[in-house]
Amino acid sequence: MNARRLMPVADENGIKVGTRNLTQHPQRSNMAVILKNVVPFGRSFDEYRHMFNLTSADLAGNILGVGDGPASFNAEGTQQGYSITSVDPVYVFSGSEIKSRFDAVVDNIIHQVKATPTDWVWTYHQSPDQLRMNRIKALTHFLQDYDSGKAAHRYVIGELPQLPFATRQFSLALCSHLLFLYSEQFDQAFHLQSIQEMLRVAPEVRIFPLLTLQLQRSPYLDQIQQTLSELGYAVSVQTVGYELQKGGNEMLVIKDCK
């Protein structure tokens, strides 16, 4: 499916800053103007661990991060000896391009966070300024690893709803701050197709958070849970030990028990 889609581009804390169009097979040449709309914020390994309740057994597997962007989950996890692959359309850009974009937008984003104090829970990051420091730290880790990780095929250019991987290549697929968060931009059919595609490449999928940018539960969640259950998957909503968006402390877990 090569249809062009309207893409959300927002910082990872849920502040929408624009939209962009991408083909399903992004090429470097037609993405030159796209980066100016991307907010390359990413989370750390520790945040992923909390967002997805990752256990030692989970981490011992072969993990795929879908839409990892400039998160340092892969960089830090690889350093600790784990097997992690990240797939994202933003990997068409160089590290310096991603960093320039981060530098251009970080102040404005933190300003927006400060302007919406009731939308956030600070138990993890403590404050907007500390959040900024944590995002810089994650980006720095990511950038240090990016070129060698790309060469090692740990950072792969690609995007939902079709992934460039073999069936059951992974033991677990994670999707942080993409599906459900952008329910306004991606329709229910895209969500279902994307989740089924992740279930093709891994027998277990975890998605976090389940809130939209407006801090509402995704309107697709119930129907998607029902459809996947009817298809024979074990589906559950689990509470996790991470909350930045107020109320955003749940993940969806889908397992293929067939």
Ligand SMILES: C[S@@+](CC[C@H](N)C(=O)[O-])C[C@H]1O[C@@H](n2cnc3c(N)ncnc32)[C@H](O)[C@@H]1O
């Ligand atoms: C808000 S960021 C989250 C980054 C990272 N997962 C984290 O939580 O730190 C959303 C990411 O999804 C990526 N993305 C957007 N559309 C995508 C698609 N169709 N398939 C895979 N990734 C996509 C963006 O490029 C961006 O890096």
